[in-house]
Structure formats: structure tokens, C-alpha cells
Amino acid sequence: xxxxxxxxxxxxxxxxxxxxxxxxxxxxxxxxxxxxxxxxxxxxxxxxxxxxxxxxxxxxxxxxxxxxxxxxxxxxxxxxxxxxxxxxxxxxxxxxxxxxxxxxxxxxxxxxxxxxxxxxxxxxxxxxxxxxxxxxxxxxxxxxxxxxxxxxxxxxxxxxxxxxxxxxxxxxxxxxxxxxxxxxxxxxxxxxxxxxxxxxxxxxxxxxxxxxxxxxxxxxxxxxxxxxxxxxxxxxxxxxxxxxxxxxxxxxxxxxxxxxxxxxxxxxxxxxxxxxxxxxxxxxxxxxxxxxxxxxxxxxxxxxxxxxxxxxxxxxxxxxxxxxxxxxxxxxxxxxxxxxxxxxxxxxxxxxxxxxxxxxxxxxxxxxxxxxxxxxxxxxxxxxxxxxxxxxxxxxxxxxxxxxxxxxxxxxxxxxxxxxxxxxxxxxxxxxxxxxxxxxxxxxxxxxxxxxxxxxxxxxxxxxxxxxxxxxxxxxxxxxxxxxxxxxxxxxxxxxxxxxxxxxxxxxxxxxxxxxxxxxxxxxxxxxxxxxxxxxxxxxxxxxxxxxxxxxxxxxxxxxxxxxxxxxxxxxxxxxxxxxxxxxxxxxxxxxxxxxxxxxxxxxxxxxxxxxxxxxxxxxxxxxxxxxxxxxxxxxxxxxxxxxxxxxxxxxxxxxxxxxxxxxxxxxxxxxxxxxxxxxxxxxxxxxxxxxxxxxxxxxxxxxxxxxxxxxxxxxxxxxxxxxxxxxxxxxxxxxxxxxxxxxxxxxxxxxxxxxxxxxxxxxxxxxxxxxxxxxxxxxxxxxxxxxxxxxxxxxxxxxxxxxxxxxxxxxxxxxxxxxxxxxxxxxxxxxxxxxxxxxxxxxxxxxxxxxxxxxxxxxxxxxxxxxxxxxxxxxxxxx
Amino acid sequence: xxxxxxxxxxxxxxxxxxxxxxxxxxxxxxxxxxxxxxxxxxxxxxxxxxxxxxxxxxxxxxxxxxxxxxxxxxxxxxxxxxxxxxxxxxxxxxxxxxxxxxxxxxxxxxxxx
Numbered sequence: 001x002x003x004x005x006x007x008x009x010x011x012x013x014x015x016x017x018x019x020x021x022x023x024x025x026x027x028x029x030x031x032x033x034x035x036x037x038x039x040x041x042x043x044x045x046x047x048x049x050x051x052x053x054x055x056x057x058x059x060x061x062x063x064x065x066x067x068x069x070x071x072x073x074x075x076x077x078x079x080x081x082x083x084x085x086x087x088x089x090x091x092x093x094x095x096x097x098x099x100x101x102x103x104x105x106x107x108x109x110x111x112x113x114x115x116x117x118x119x120x121x122x123x124x125x126x127x128x129x130x131x132x133x134x135x136x137x138x139x140x141x142x143x144x145x146x147x148x149x150x151x152x153x154x155x156x157x158x159x160x161x162x163x164x165x166x167x168x169x170x171x172x173x174x175x176x177x178x179x180x181x182x183x184x185x186x187x188x189x190x191x192x193x194x195x196x197x198x199x200x201x202x203x204x205x206x207x208x209x210x211x212x213x214x215x216x217x218x219x220x221x222x223x224x225x226x227x228x229x230x231x232x233x234x235x236x237x238x239x240x241x242x243x244x245x246x247x248x249x250x251x252x253x254x255x256x257x258x259x260x261x262x263x264x265x266x267x268x269x270x271x272x273x274x275x276x277x278x279x280x281x282x283x284x285x286x287x288x289x290x291x292x293x294x295x296x297x298x299x300x301x302x303x304x305x306x307x308x309x310x311x312x313x314x315x316x317x318x319x320x321x322x323x324x325x326x327x328x329x330x331x332x333x334x335x336x337x338x339x340x341x342x343x344x345x346x347x348x349x350x351x352x353x354x355x356x357x358x359x360x361x362x363x364x365x366x367x368x369x370x371x372x373x374x375x376x377x378x379x380x381x382x383x384x385x386x387x388x389x390x391x392x393x394x395x396x397x398x399x400x401x402x403x404x405x406x407x408x409x410x411x412x413x414x415x416x417x418x419x420x421x422x423x424x425x426x427x428x429x430x431x432x433x434x435x436x437x438x439x440x441x442x443x444x445x446x447x448x449x450x451x452x453x454x455x456x457x458x459x460x461x462x463x464x465x466x467x468x469x470x471x472x473x474x475x476x477x478x479x480x481x482x483x484x485x486x487x488x489x490x491x492x493x494x495x496x497x498x499x500x501x502x503x504x505x506x507x508x509x510x511x512x513x514x515x516x517x518x519x520x521x522x523x524x525x526x527x528x529x530x531x532x533x534x535x536x537x538x539x540x541x542x543x544x545x546x547x548x549x550x551x552x553x554x555x556x557x558x559x560x561x562x563x564x565x566x567x568x569x570x571x572x573x574x575x576x577x578x579x580x581x582x583x584x585x586x587x588x589x590x591x592x593x594x595x596x597x598x599x600x601x602x603x604x605x606x607x608x609x610x611x612x613x614x615x616x617x618x619x620x621x622x623x624x625x626x627x628x629x630x631x632x633x634x635x636x637x638x639x640x641x642x643x644x645x646x647x648x649x650x651x652x653x654x655x656x657x658x659x660x661x662x663x664x665x666x667x668x669x670x671x672x673x674x675x676x677x678x679x680x681x682x683x684x685x686x687x688x689x690x691x692x693x694x695x696x697x698x699x700x701x702x703x704x705x706x707x708x709x710x711x712x713x714x715x716x717x718x719x720x721x722x723x724x725x726x727x728x729x730x731x732x733x734x735x736x737x738x739x740x741x742x743x744x745x746x747x748x749x750x751x752x753x754x755x756x757x758x759x760x761x762x763x764x765x766x767x768x769x770x771x772x773x774x775x776x777x778x779x780x781x782x783x784x785x786x787x788x789x790x791x792x793x794x795x796x797x798x799x800x801x802x803x804x805x806x807x808x809x810x811x812x813x814x815x816x817x818x819x820x821x822x823x824x825x826x827x828x829x830x831x832x833x834x835x836x837x838x839x840x841x842x843x844x845x846x847x848x849x850x851x852x853x854x855x856x857x858x859x860x861x862x863x864x865x866x867x868x869x870x871x872x873x874x875x876x877x878x879x880x
Numbered sequence: 881x882x883x884x885x886x887x888x889x890x891x892x893x894x895x896x897x898x899x900x901x902x903x904x905x906x907x908x909x910x911x912x913x914x915x916x917x918x919x920x921x922x923x924x925x926x927x928x929x930x931x932x933x934x935x936x937x938x939x940x941x942x943x944x945x946x947x948x949x950x951x952x953x954x955x956x957x958x959x960x961x962x963x964x965x966x967x968x969x970x971x972x973x974x975x976x977x978x979x980x981x982x983x984x985x986x987x988x989x990x991x992x993x
Contacts, residue, residue, distance in 0.1 A: 020934070020938070022958070026957055027930060027959075030912040030959065033955055033957070053931075054930060059931045059934055059935070060934075062935040063937075
């Protein structure tokens, strides 16, 4: 309190001055009164009083100084004292500051990511009222356009709702060729609902929508406007071509608005009513086509629960009206910006786990710091005892120790924060997957810095208190006599030992976990994917973008296959609408042959569906287990056929052979199974086996074309040959050619992130464990030097010396490692969600973890051990 | 002057003690009152200088030994009154103890010297 007073006094010095002045004047007046009473004349009385008082100005100055600076001075003195002490033992300071910088840095980084992904709302007006409306079933996060319109019209709890869809569209302006950009197709009220104002020009509004293809407008992002149009303000009102349709540029969005998805930033926005020009088909009237994200703004005073109940009622009503398309429709509200809840859920559990790990790392750092502080306090027992005996209060000594801890922790916190802000900057510029505009924008805000300061102070004060407790119990005479309180510090397990043990366990846990995920990563590259990406090239050509219609696309696709097959070295060519594991592929319900009522609850299963050309299976390296490949004879007029995978065959037909049997698709189309292929991975590496069906290109035409080319030549040779051949067919064709393994970046992304994060955490924990064990071993050896000297003099063997000097640290190292390994094995179950086949039952993982902990142990105890062995009894005994 | 100087030197170290003791005895007193009390109680032997008293009072207030408030004297002048706090009382005991020890020590030395 007194300190606060004093600091406050600094800022109202004039008031203090006046106060003291008044006091001194009162003194002189009182003396004058007495002098008058003693019979002096008024002039005499006053003069005598002033004379006696001496120089009032200097008195006032000194009284003021006492008032203002007293405790600030002691504080400054404490800090100076600390700095002097720290400078005298830089090893201690550097270790402590680095330890804390690591711990705090890790926390700042993880917290910033968590903050910007999970906590910070979208940068729009009223962000806390915005919710994304997803379906109740996990994984069904999209709505159809008719459902969106019904939700919007019939609810009573939202002031408005907007819908948007993510896509890639080719944009060409002037003479240049088309380039593919990520864009949002949005409902007309999108910008108005979010409360965004244009930086230039205007936005489109609901009033601009007059039915399909009525609003050929485009709003540019600030980035695209600068990158593609050189920030030209005269661009407003001009026309660009989107997939060969003219659109008028209305305006430019502000630089800080990057759409409503945290990771996927659009380069431009267009009205959803014009989607047919872009997509080539009209989904606006298709109630079963679920591809939109819907965001609603809750009315003031309505709780999310009330809104959910309201939407659920509406959804049930819609199910009654459209029993087929809206079967099982429900409503759930989630935080917007994370591609519905699938991504949000995974991100949430992963980031929460990382936050826990980061906090554990900080706890380990604090444990280290506490150990170092306690060791120093023990070394200073004698000095402190002297200070106590010559009149220092315990409180004062404690304050000094605390000041020391806090000065060190603030230095550590500042260092950690600086490093992590630099790291976060790098993370923000990082483009994890080149062909997706993924932005991990993690800009630290006030909340992050507040956390950093809080953590620094906490991690300074708590470890500082541990030795303080020791001071409290110091028996002055005892401490002076024996020099150091060695006996009760080393004698039994102390809090420090337990902290160190925990730290080693944590390190072992992280090392195990990162090894498990590393191995999982490695294994996933050789996992049974249902295709073999090695030696295969993917050439993605957007025929819709190049202006091909459904009718003209098929001959073009066939020509591409024929031309590619003629390239020397090519041993297989085929097309698929979207290659598995590249972030696409839709699912559709399938029914047993003869089902009359095609509502979703009567479906046997949901099946991924792909449209492939003959030859795709060979090119992709997918094994055909029974039946035949598709052929060009399976034309649009021929009976419907399909190739299904094992999971499909088993769930549809049980144990009877699938080939030759029939099933029904969502549109009551009847398919005959002509072949069965092996199971594969379609959406993610960690998914469970999914049913999938492959339909002939001619019977399910699709403008998305991925040419799969298997070749014996190197990928560079194949790529250049492919490029030459395909542009020879149509020079305006937008092409992207890459080796198939490269295209798996998206599928490997979660595992890669998890492995990276765990490895970093593991390395941090290892560094902390090494410094912790090292500190303890070094301290224990230096305390025992005298004892060791005597034992060497009495003829003790080296092993006995080692056991005496390092027994405790090694015991801790061993038990901590075992605990950590066991925990790591248990924690791997959590990892299995992110990393393919994360299993600790892998001799390499266990061996690796044991080896890592052995190295940690060796590194940490090497120097203390050699010091203990090099003990020279004669020298030692003489010195003591 | 010589005598006054020596008494001043002794005083400097023990001014705090004198002030604390005065306040313990008198309860609540303003600065001028403290000067008068010490003068009277020491049979005019000790003369506290205002130039030392006020800085000392303010220092003691910051250390939490004394507390102050503005009040009116009998002659209706506004003055700042000081009184002892609990911490001040403890400090007084410690200072008194120290002083007694110092006196015993000095006496003992004088006896043998």
C-alpha cells in the first residue's frame, strides 16, 4: 500500500509540496503564538520563530523527498542489488532467463494461434451475434440454397441470414489468360449483414438480385485489386471475364476484410444468383445439393439456445414438407469461420491439447527456475543468516529474493515474447499448401501480451516463493554454525526433486508423442491408399473454365487421354473428376434395388462417388478384385454401371458376390455393379473405410477433369511432355500439372502440423529437462565435493563415487522417463485422430524414446560426473 | 556551541526513538508540540531542530510507524497531528532495546577503560 502511495505521490508532487508547506507554516505560526504569549512584540515573535526554524525551503525539500522517494529508493536499491548479483553470476541469470524465455515463448505462440483461431471473433460489426448454422449430424455442415431460403424466411430469432459458397474460378481481364482464384459466391445481403463498407466503389445488395444470372457483378479483395489491377481506382465499372462470362467490377473490399473463413481468403466475391455461369449447373433450385455455408445474425436479446430451438422447429417442418431431401434435417449453431464444425472441432481439440502441453512446458520451466533459486538460496544461507542477525527483517530478505526472481522472469518473458512474435510473423506469411490460399493469420493482440506479462510474473513469483519459504524457517544460529543447510536439503526428497521428476516425465511424454507422430507420418506415406501415388502425374484441367459444355467436354476428355497415352514411357492414362485425398469428392445415399421410398433414412449407406474414364484404375494403380474395368462402350445410352469398393459391396450385398447385382442412386437411377476394387482413402488419411462408387465418365459427365498419367519416365519429363501435348489440343486450357505425391499435401497437412508442433514441444521439453537435471546434478556434486574427497581418500571406487554423487539425479531421470513413456503410450490414442496409425506399439518408437532419454541423461550429467570423478582429495581438504 | 553540537550528534541517531517515545507518551501531537515536549522532558537539554524533525516525521510516516491527520489546535490553528501506529509501537520497543544495549555497552567500556 505504502508503495502505491509513494508512486501516486510522484504524480501529485505539487499537492505533497503544498501539504508540507502548510504544515511548516503551522509550526511557525504556533511558535509565534507562544512568543507573543511570552510577551514579545508581533514582529519580534515572528522573526524569532522564523530564525529558529532555519531555512524552511530546504526543510520542505527534504521532507518532500522523504515522502516521495523513500520506498521507490529501496525498490531501486533492491533492483540494483539484484542486477549486481546477477552480473556476478551470469550463468545463473542466463540459464534462468533462457529457461523462462522458452517456456513463455511456447505459451505465447500457442496461445496466439488459439486466440486467433478459436477466441477472436470475425472482424465484422457485432461479431458475437453471428453463428454458423450447421446440421445436427456431425460432418454435415453445409446447407442447400432452398433450405437456406426456408430457414431465413421462417425463423423468428435471426435478424438476417446470409449464405456463401467457396470455389475456384478463372478470371481473365483484357488480353491476359485466365487465372484461377479462390472466390466466394455469396447471397446479396452478405456485406450488409456483416456491416462491411467498401474501400472503393460499392458492394452489391439484396436489391440487386432478380433471379438466376441477374447480377453479373464482382467485388475484388484488396489483395487482388493491388496484385492484379495495380490498385487502379479506375477499374470500377469495367468488365472482367469469369469462366468466360462478363462480370462488372462494382467495388473493392477493405484490406482488413478477408471473407468469413479464417483460413480461406477469397480474392473476389460474386452474387450467388449468378452461380450457374460460374459452376455450369444450377444448384439454386436443388434442395439436396448441400454446398453452402450459412451464417445468421441472432436478434438482440435472443439466446443461442432459443435460436437453436427455433431453427430445429423450422427444420422439422421442412422435413415434413420434403421427406426425401430434408430427411433428418436439424440445426446447430457453431462459431463461424472454421468451415463449419468439422474443422473447428479438430482444431479445437488439437489446440487445446497443445495449450496444455505448452503450459506443462512452462510448469517445467518454473520447476527449473525454482530449483535454481532454491539452490542459490541454499548457497546463500550463511549470507542471509548474517543479514537476518544484523537486523534485516525476514520480510526484507524475502522481498529481495522475490525482486530477484521477478527481475529475471520479466527479462525471460520479454525475451520469450520477442522471439515468439517473430515466429508468429513467419507463421502468418507461411503458405502451407501452395494451391490453396490458406492463411494462418496469427497477429498477437492485447490479450496475448497480457497473458505473456501474467505468465512472466506468475512464473517469477511462484519459483521465488519456494526459497522464500526456506528463508522463513532459517534458524540463524544453526545456519551460521554449519555454513550451509546441506543436510536437510539433500537428505530427503524435496519439492524440487518432485518437480524435476515431473519435468523429466513430461519430456519423455513429449518425446514419445512426437516419435509416434513422426512414425505415423512416415507410415502414412506408404499406407494402403487404394491407389499408388508414386510415379503418377496429375494434370488438372478445368474444361468449364475453358468454355466447354457438358456435350463438348467428353470428346475433349477422350482426346486428352488418347494424346497422353501416346507419350513415350506412359503405361496408363485415365481421368477422374477429382483425385482422392485432394479435398474434393461428394457423398450420396445409395439404396437397395427395389426400394420404393427413397428417403435418406432408408439408404443402406452414404457412398463417395467419382466419375472415371476407362483406364483410370490402371493409371491410379488401384487393384480390381472382381469383375471388369469400365469401357468406352458404357455410353450415356447404355445401361447404368458402376464399380464399387469392398466396403460398398459388403454393406450393400453382404457376403454374396457383388458383380452383376443392382442398386439404386439418389435420383432413382439403377446401377449394375460390374467390378469391385480395393478400399481406399478418400477424404483423409485417418478416416475409417468408406463406401465408394466409380461411375463411367460418359454416364455422369463432369467438367472437372483430372488426368492421371502413370509413366516410367521421371516426373519432370512426363510433366513437360504432358504440358506440350495438352496445350497442343487447346492452348487456352487452364492446366495444373504436378506429381501425385505433391498433391497429397492437403491430406498430410494435419499430420504434418501435429508432428511439427509436437517435435518443437518435445525439443523444448528436452532442453528444459537437460538444464534441470544438469543444474541438480551439478549442485549435488558441488555440495558433496568434500564428502567425495574424503571417500576418495579412504579408497572408494569410481562406481561408488558416481553412485554417491549422481544417484539421486539418475534415479529421478529413470523413474521420470518411465512415467513419461507410459503416459506417452496412453496419449497416443488422442493422436490417432490426427495422425495415420499413430501407435506406440512400435519397437522403433520405444527404442527411440529410450535412446532420446538416455541422451538427455548423458548430456545433463556428463559434466557433473566428470567433476565428481576428478575430485582431488588433497586439494579439496586443504581448501575447505 | 560545543555542547549543543555534541547533543545534536547524539540526537541524530536517536531522533526516531525520541519522536516515537514522545508520541507513545502524548498520544497525538503536531510537530511543534513534539519539539516542545522533547525540550521540556529533557529539562531543556535536547533541542530538536525543525530541519531534521520534519523529514524524520515524513520518513516515519512512509515506513508506517506514525499516521497523521489535519486537526485544529486549542488556539484554533490548523496543524498536522501525528500518532503512533502498531508498527510504530513495535519499532519503539526495538529501538528502546537497542538504545539500552548501547548504553549498557558504553557504560561497561567506560568502566574498564
